[in-house]
Amino acid sequence: xxxxxxxxxxxxxxxxxxxxxxxxxxxxxxxxxxxxxxxxxxxxxxxxxxxxxxxxxxxxxxxxxxxxxxxxxxxxxxxxxxxxxxxxxxxxxxxxxxxxxxxxxxxxxxxxxxxxxxxxxxxxxxxxxxxxxxxxxxxxxxxxxxxxxxxxxxxxxxxxxxxxxxxxxxxxxxxxxxxxxxxxxxxxxxxxxxxxxxxxxxxxxxxxxxxxxxxxxxxxxxxxxxxxxxxxxxxxxxxxxxxxxxxxxxxxxxxxxxxxxxxxxx
Numbered sequence: 001x002x003x004x005x006x007x008x009x010x011x012x013x014x015x016x017x018x019x020x021x022x023x024x025x026x027x028x029x030x031x032x033x034x035x036x037x038x039x040x041x042x043x044x045x046x047x048x049x050x051x052x053x054x055x056x057x058x059x060x061x062x063x064x065x066x067x068x069x070x071x072x073x074x075x076x077x078x079x080x081x082x083x084x085x086x087x088x089x090x091x092x093x094x095x096x097x098x099x100x101x102x103x104x105x106x107x108x109x110x111x112x113x114x115x116x117x118x119x120x121x122x123x124x125x126x127x128x129x130x131x132x133x134x135x136x137x138x139x140x141x142x143x144x145x146x147x148x149x150x151x152x153x154x155x156x157x158x159x160x161x162x163x164x165x166x167x168x169x170x171x172x173x174x175x176x177x178x179x180x181x182x183x184x185x186x187x188x189x190x191x192x193x194x195x196x197x198x199x200x201x202x203x204x205x206x207x208x209x210x211x212x213x214x215x216x217x218x219x220x221x222x223x224x225x226x227x228x229x230x231x232x233x234x235x236x237x238x239x240x241x242x243x244x245x246x247x248x249x250x251x252x253x254x255x256x257x258x259x260x261x262x263x264x265x266x
Contacts, residue, residue: 069263070265072114079262084259086262087259088106091151092111093151095136098153102153107131109155110156111142113152114152158251160216160219161184162178162247162252163177164178164246166234166242176237180215192206192207196237206230225257226257245264247262
């Protein structure tokens with residue numbers, strides 16, 4: 001038997017009578033099937049098409065949306081002018097600035113970088129806690145990180161970490177959200193929402209909806225300061241027509257609530 005043509009001798013004999021006969025018999029009720037090219041030829045054609053296809057026909061690479069995030073120093077200054085409780089900070093441009101930085105923010109303090117070329121500074125090792133006498137070495141280490149635009153010294157705070165944000169939504173206007181951050185973020189995974197404008201009563205109800213409210217109550221944080229922050233954040237985002245504003249983290253303690261990091265999208 002021969003398989004080079006894709007059919008057997010038996011099939012040839014059945015269709016044409018005797019092998020080699022020139023007059024094929026007519027097959028009734030049997031539609032003629034189109035011959036299939038050899039697999040090897042199909043592969044060669046496919047390769048040829050891929051190689052010669054013009055760039056306009058090739059699929060375009062997926063593009064990530066560009067978010068115009070405000071410089072963090074500008075964001076801090078903007079929030080401070082609006083009387084938001086921003087944790088004390090100092091921009092360290094060189095080692096000579098360290099003594100003044102330590103005097104302003106106190107020790108131990110946190111040193112961190114800011115930049116628009118990375119999503120989270122922790123991913124590139126851009127945040128160091130408990131900085132004391134090793135400040136010069138830490139500054140050199142952070143200044144070498146690719147994409148670092150500024151190095152901050154900031155007051156090291158303690159308390160409960162929270163993530164607070166306000167975002168523009170086409171259907172609802174502006175929405176304020178709150179959730180526990182730090183180690184509780186992945187454990188509890190609960191967030192409460194309210195539509196702007198909201199008042200202190202609504203902010204209180206919003207916070208009490210959290211599964212982690214007992215954590216806040218147990219830490220005896222100054223809840224009134226948290227309620228005021230939520231109300232003010234919603235109003236500020238709407239008045240300035242911001243796309244999004246995120247405080248992550250906010251540290252709350254019995255003394256009050258302080259914004260440690262701020263991301264603003266205009």
